[in-house]
Amino acid sequence: MLDVRTKASLVVLFCVCGFTLPTPIQAGLILVVVFLPFLTSSFRFVSGRAATAYRKYFAYAFTLTTVLILLNGMLIQNGSIVQLPFGLHLYESGLLFGLRIAVRLLLLSLALLIFFLSTNIRSIAVELQRLGLPSQVILPSLLAFQFVDQLPIRIERIFAAQEARGAPVRSHMLKRIRSLFTILSPLVLESISESIERGTALELRGFRGTSHIAFQPSEERVTHPAVSIILLSVSLILVLWRIFQWLLGS
């Protein structure tokens, strides 16, 4: 079982690969990331909600990447033409460019998503503390993670409240887009209001910027530090190699 530091190092490596390796290899890495939760218990989802969020992300990611590729195929009008039915056509250079961007974005987003969906907030906090970060940095980070963690529940409650007033939040795409403001607005307004209250409640419990956040000792097994050092070293080598190639190229 990998500890938080090692998992984070692995995710950093995936992200670096997204900028340094050729697109076909990135595509292969996407497959690896997609199946990570099923290949190793270290990346198993922390909750059923996390697993649902992961599945839902695919639906959106597929739509977005397809739109991205097609848009680039229409707008970057270089290279040979790819004929489509009904007299439509796209440009090969644009399609390939869009494909490269889409694959990169998918790899980055999936790697980060799988990390946060398989790591509980407390483990991240313990690790940040081990790294020596002060409470003033850890607390806002934790509250941000918690906000993201609670986001699906909040959004579902808002969906329910607005749909109960006749808003077509689960209708076809165009109506959903028009309803977006009625979802985002309460999400933002309530979050701001709640965060002010939560900050006050923390202060009233004596928490100050200089307070120390103490966690009970974790029973998590710690992976050998050499593993994360190797992963980060590989990442660094890839970055340096890319810079070297760029310098040679220029």
Added chain:
Amino acid sequence: MALGIVTDRFSFRYPGAQKDSLTAISLSIPPKSRCAILGPTSAGKTTFLHALAGSLGSHYPHGSSAGVITIGDVAHTPLPAQILFPTVSFLLQDPHVQMSGIYETVSEELHFSLSNAGIPIRLHEEHLDWVARIMNIHHLLHRNTSTLSGGELQRAALATVLVVRPQVLLFDEPTTSLDIPSQHNLARVMRAISSETTILFTDTSLDLAFLAADHFCVLHKSSLLFFGDRAAFLRELERFSDILPCHNWTAISRSIITHRDNRNGMRFARLLRLP
């Protein structure tokens, strides 16, 4: 050891506001008492609690204020400029925001309060046992706070401010999402802890006030209309009929007077702790 609270012509106006939120409030709350702060919306009840907790002075240092607030032996002129935790503990209205979001379990949240209060770690277990017994939350200590039901969350939230055994405990609208049995339970807890904690709470209905309070304070449009004990409050209750839900209690008060020579009437007088 519970502390008394004395305010002497305390006034406060928020920066940029047209009028005072509190005007010349003078009252003396004895130590170990349980005081209900009553009044309509925007009367100044919550502002008053924040003033006592120190959050008003801390968040609004440029607000205009006057008078003195004395908590125990310490006089703050005009109001505490820093949050007074753990001497004064304050439970806000929404139990969801009471959980820090940093920790997973109820037990960790309680340790967090104790650490912030500067209580040595060797005393933490003793405090935890005490609050778990008072709040009946032994079975909740190792539960994840995000899995607690509404009632459980309410009890856990109260435990986070009570665990430090404050000398003054403030509640803002504690009955908002409580059903009646839970209100009775809260009243029981208040009575159990008042020997070492002075309690102040705001209330929109009067039921918790009559279940738990021995002193009553009525605020309206930033001014103090009444402060006194239970018997005095019941005698004057009718004059607040426009601003407080008095009708049931007015009728009860009249009935008790009607039946004062009746055994049952005397029983209810004792129940309501009337002289």
Added chain:
Amino acid sequence: MSIEFASVSFAYQQQQPVLKDLSLELSDGERVLIVGPNGAGKSTFLKLLNGLLKPTSGSIQVNGKDTRHTTTAELAGHVSVTFQHPGDQIFASNVKGELAFAPTNLKRNNSDQLIANAAHLFGLETLLDKHPYDLPQASRKLLTVASAVASDAPVLAFDEPSAGLSYSERLTLQEALQTMINKTLIIVSHDFDLFLPLCNRVLVLSLGMLMFDGAPTRFIDKAPTFRQAGVQLPLAMRLRSILERLPHS
């Protein structure tokens, strides 16, 4: 407008059933108070009513429409359900926009009149241009109730509509609901003081089952039997009813 629950059960995934074999009918113009301890299934009842949740077994008919085959947005024209947290629904930059939301979605012809009426009933006339978050929390709560009234749905259902309201706001709420004689009202609340005088039917839910269905006077008489189930009258009501029965000396 009739509502029928026919042997309705509901469970969240594989957990314990939240509602068990619930059968009841609500007719036009009824004012129903639903009470019960936390976890009894009251909020679940409301979500089943407007189709947000679909019954695990049994069926729910709202004005002839089976909620299993009708979306919530479609049912919203018949049943308006308002939930507990104003922050989950308030989105507009002013009170008027908030009141206009439901009539606009439901394509009501007389939207302006509905908005004006709702604003008048709940004392929001002078606040129409204000941002909802500039109002006190209690006023935002009243705004959500007013929003539901503005929808002009024949059935109005509320989850704890008086929570957090002070005395004068509760009076405003009570007076406003009293004027709605042509609406069916379904209120989930433990605020007996406010809603028992308003309602003509009380349902007691406990552990997902219907323990009582009858008139408020009968409910008050039988109230001591519901204590074990976690339902209790407020202290003032109990004392007053006992005192009123004492013989005069």
